[in-house]
Every structure is written in C-alpha cells, then in structure tokens.
Amino acid sequence: MADxxxxxxxxxxxxxxxxxxxxxxxxxxxAADxxxxxGVTTPTASKHLGVLRELGFVSAREEGRLRYFHLELAPFDALQAWLAPFVGDGFAESDAAGGDELAASAVDDTAVFAAWAGTDVGATIGRTIADxxxxxxxxxxxxxxxxxxALPDSVTRRWGNKA
Structure with missing residues (x-):
C-alpha cells in the first residue's frame, strides 16, 4: 500500500x-501522446508509466513497437477502502449501499478521483508515508x-563481525 x-x-x-x-x-x-x-518528454512519461504499470494503476497493450496504455480502477478502489476511515462516512456509505446504487455511483467515484487528483492530497499522504x-x-x-x-566481545568474536 505504501508503494x-x-x-x-x-x-x-x-x-x-x-x-x-x-x-x-x-x-x-x-506514451508519446x-x-x-x-508536457514531459516521452522517456519521462515512459518511466512514470512503468511505475504506474508495475503497481497496477495502468495496463498496456503492445502492438508492434508501440504500447497503448489505459487506466485501471482497481488500485483506486483499494486506496479508497484504506482511506475511508480517515475521510469520514461518505465513502463508507457508498460501499455499504451495494447493488444498483454502487454501480450508479461509479461515475461519482470517478469524479471524486478527478477532484482528488488535482489537489495535493496525494502528495501530502505520499510524503507523510515516505517520511x-x-x-x-x-x-x-x-x-x-x-x-x-553493546554486544560483549566474546559474542562478536564468535560471530565474526566486530562492529
């Protein structure tokens, strides 16, 4: 999760x-598009896409020399579930709704992520975890x-690694 x-x-x-x-x-x-x-170079985008792909945020389809990337939503569901207790009841209620309401809220979830992605919340949480x-x-x-x-010399001699 920290990754x-x-x-x-x-x-x-x-x-x-x-x-x-x-x-x-x-x-x-x-990656080029x-x-x-x-507004970054293609190698920079490729590097970042590699990280995101490794963690499952994006997936790629290869066609010849090109890779076509698209967003995967499953990792965001896991992040949302982890963050729910810290955010409040809004997320927990949408998960508890189930059935058709949950399916209908998929668009709302996308809007929530879009709003969240434009803020510094991810940077703040990520920095805090890294710190x-x-x-x-x-x-x-x-x-x-x-x-x-603090180990006695007899122990360090026995194990062969005097600090």
Missing part, C-alpha cells in the same frame, strides 16, 4: 493518471548499531 501512495505522491504521475481519466472511454493512448498531453518509512528505517538502523556496539 501506491509513493507512486501517486509524484505530481507528474498524478497528471498522467488525470490525463488517462479524462480520456475515459476515448480508449488507449501511447500522453507525454505531449502532460514515516524513512524515520522507521533510521530508528531501526540506529537501534541495530546500538545493539551491535
């Missing part, structure tokens, strides 16, 4: 996702160093 937030924390990736969302039923698009829409992840790694590394230095 998903890291991916959407990047403003270029959010622009790519928004461009794909705005295409809606218009079909697939190549998407790069032109977003917390870094803090945890740093704390773990620091604790490991302290433990290694």
């Amino acid at each position: 998903n937030f890291d991916a959407i924390a990047d403003s270029t990736r959010r622009e790519i996702l928004t461009a794909l969302l705005e295409r809606g039923g218009a079909g697939e698009i190549t 998407l790069a032109e829409l977003v 917390r992840s870094y803090q945890a790694r740093t704390a773990f590394h620091g604790a490991s160093e302290k433990v290694a230095h």
Whole structure:
C-alpha cells in the first residue's frame, strides 16, 4: 500500500493518471501522446508509466513497437477502502449501499478521483508515508548499531563481525 501512495505522491504521475481519466472511454493512448498531453518528454512519461504499470494503476497493450496504455480502477478502489476511515462516512456509505446504487455511483467515484487528483492530497499522504518509512528505517538502523556496539566481545568474536 505504501508503494501506491509513493507512486501517486509524484505530481507528474498524478497528471498522467488525470490525463488517462479524462480520456475515459476515448480508449488507449501511447506514451508519446500522453507525454505531449502532460508536457514531459516521452522517456519521462515512459518511466512514470512503468511505475504506474508495475503497481497496477495502468495496463498496456503492445502492438508492434508501440504500447497503448489505459487506466485501471482497481488500485483506486483499494486506496479508497484504506482511506475511508480517515475521510469520514461518505465513502463508507457508498460501499455499504451495494447493488444498483454502487454501480450508479461509479461515475461519482470517478469524479471524486478527478477532484482528488488535482489537489495535493496525494502528495501530502505520499510524503507523510515516505517520511514515516524513512524515520522507521533510521530508528531501526540506529537501534541495530546500538545493539551491535553493546554486544560483549566474546559474542562478536564468535560471530565474526566486530562492529
């Protein structure tokens, strides 16, 4: 889940996702065409599309040398489900509705994502997760160093790695 937030924390990736969302039923698009829409180089768009594809946000169909990309909504459902307790009852109620109401709300969900993609919410959440992840790694590394230095010489000699 953290990888998903890291991916959407990047403003270029959010622009790519928004461009794909705005295409809606218009079909697939190549990296070069998407790069032109977003205002980046084709290699930059390809790099970001690779990250998004790896995480399932987009999928691609290959035809000759070209790849045609389109938006996949399943990862957004997972993000929505995870965020629901933090956002409030609005998302939870739409999930609890079920049946025809849930199907009818698919358009509303798309509008919610479109509104969300244009804000800094993804960047804020992604940055927060990245910061917390870094803090945890740093704390773990620091604790490991302290433990290694606190070990008696007999233990470090036995294991062959004097810190």
